Amino acid sequence: MIGPIRFACAAALLVGCIRGEHRPAHDVRTLVERQLGCGDVQVAFAPRSPYRDDPLTDDRIDVVAWGCGQVARVRCTPSDPRGGWCEADTTYELPESESLAVVKVLGRYARREGVAQRERIVVDGAELVRPARYEAVAIPVRAGHSRWTLDSRPVTEREHHYTTTSRRRVGNREYETTYYHTRVVRELAVGCEIAFALDAYPGATYRIELDYHGPDRCDVRCAREVATPAGIRLAACEGFGS
Amino acid sequence: MQARALLFLLGVSLAPTTTHAQLADPWNVAPLVYRVEPEALTPRRDERGFHRALRLHVAADFHLPVVANVGRDENDDQWDLAAGGHLALEIPILAVLSVGVSGGYLWWRFGEDFLDDHDSLHAFEGGIFARAFAISGSFRAFLGAHAGLVHLATEGGPTWGTYVGPQAGIQFGSTFGMEIAVGASYRRLPDRAPTPHGTLDPYFTYGFYFLLERPR
Structure with missing residues (x-):
């Protein structure tokens, strides 16, 4: 040995x-x-x-x-x-394209669960993550066809208790000390995910609204902002659908 | 580029202010504009790390028994010992290897009468060393070898000799640390009698080290 x-x-x-x-x-x-x-x-x-x-x-x-x-x-x-x-x-990164549109995304929640609501917006495979907020996020995107996924899930916290042990030998005796630790672990609960496509015009601004009703229950709406002398008017989105 | 400038202007124009009307409208937000430009970033240098920094050692040495009775007949080796200290500069190579230079002083005692000045001599030695390390966190164990020249201030005039031998030890600490080592020196002194214990001179070293470079 x-x-x-x-x-x-x-x-x-x-x-x-x-x-x-x-x-x-x-x-x-x-x-x-x-x-x-x-x-x-x-x-x-x-x-x-x-x-x-x-x-x-x-x-x-x-x-x-x-x-x-x-x-x-x-x-x-x-x-x-x-x-x-x-x-x-x-x-996600700002596209290098010369022709851009702006898409504003906002989640609406009937009620909140957990300590936060995690919103994940995926645009053609690139993702933007944020906690749900009162105001929308405005994302500059490349004009043209794009695939979108909105994913919103509650974040829950739980306390994780665990122990560690240290041993030391003094002479022939071995002494063992156990330490107790507590760590707060944040986890994602079941939420909802919805996918759609959008054909964005260069220079246009869109509003995407996610209505979150609960796990696996949400829907999405889209509107295009049209600037008028009287203020912003909302029109239908082009090429919006699943 | 124009589109980006336009977006920045749009961002400025739509930037939320603290007025009540704007706070009430969740759609009144500026575009979030961000892109990483690699050419604008400074490449990170590799960190040197604790184990790649120059270190200076200050240590006390204890030898027993030593080349005590140079040029004398040995009667009693009761007080054959030596004590001293040394300074060393250790230069890491690839972190797990190091080379260095060291220089030190030794006060050698021998014979029957500990207080007899004739039964002592002064020695200065200087040399090089090389070490291989096994490292775990701030703990380092090493195996190495050293060699160099020794200068004896004897009554019959100065004598030069050589030494070579192995060493092993441990170091622990970070920018400041401690070292404990043991080793042996095989000493050769021309025209001088070896010790009753031969020419092998075992020793124990206890010392401290300081990093001379910032580990980064």
């Missing part, structure tokens, strides 16, 4: 290993290099996008990485370089 342990210790000392060193930029670079298959990646920590205001706890790092002719937006969990991971950042 001593032999393998001695061999493992000697190997560890000769080869060398580091565990538990906190170097987020290094870890993220390593992860992204592995993911992009590129050995010369620059990374920058991106500021948190205003399109992502998640009421759920999210401690991932938003990263922009570029190298080998590629640019990638990724979200990384670098706490452990060996077990960490990055995934493509699907957060």
Whole structure:
């Protein structure tokens, strides 16, 4: 038994290993290099996008990485370089298109459940997340056909109780100490999701209203704002439907 | 680009104010305009980390038994010992390896009478070392080797010799930490008698280190 342990210790000392060193930029670079298959990646920590205001706890790092002719937006969990991971950042971005329209989205709630209502708006695969608010969010979108998904779910909180144990040996006796911890965990409850398509005109402004009645019960309406001397008039949306 | 400028202007014109009428209208909001421009961001440098920073060691050394009776007949090795201290600069390579330079002073005692000044001598040594580490958090264990020159201030005139040997130890801490090490030096002194215990000089070191660079 001593032999393998001695061999493992000697190997560890000769080869060398580091565990538990906190170097987020290094870890993220390593992860992204592995993911992009590129050995010369620059990374920058991106500021948190205003399109992502998640009421759920999210401690991932938003990263922009570029190298080998590629640019990638990724979200990384670098706490452990060996077990960490990055995934493509699907957060919405202002389109580079010259012809834009503005779509305002607002959720209406008959009653609220949980500590918050999480709204997720997906436009052609890119998502915008925010807690439900009284005012709408106005999203600049590329004019033309787009696929939309509105997803609204209550956020609930529960207390998670757990214990950790530490042991230490003094002489022949082993002492054990148990620590009790409480952590508040935020979770998503059942909500509703609705998908539709919209053909947006360049320069037009649309209002999308989600009426949330409860789990799996919601509907959506659309109107186009028309500016008149008397104020804003609402007209029907073009190409709105499922 | 024009469309974006127009959106910004629209954002300014529709920006909510504190008037009651505007607060009452949930549709009166400015477009949310945001895009990450990679060229506007500064690339992150790799963090150096604690284990990649230069460190300065200050340590006390205890040797037993030592090359105590240089050029003398050994009668009693009861007081064969040495104590001293050293300074070392450790330069990490790839974090798990390091090289360094060290210099120190040793006061050597030997013979029967501890208070007899003739039974002591002063030594200065300087050399290099290399270490391989296993690291877990702020705890580092190492195995290494050292070599260098030793200078003895003896009554018969100064003597130069060499030393080489293994070392092993542990370090723990962050920007400031502690080191405990054991090792041995195989000493060669031309034209001098070795100790009754041979030329192997085991030692124990207790010291502190300070990072000379910010770990970033």
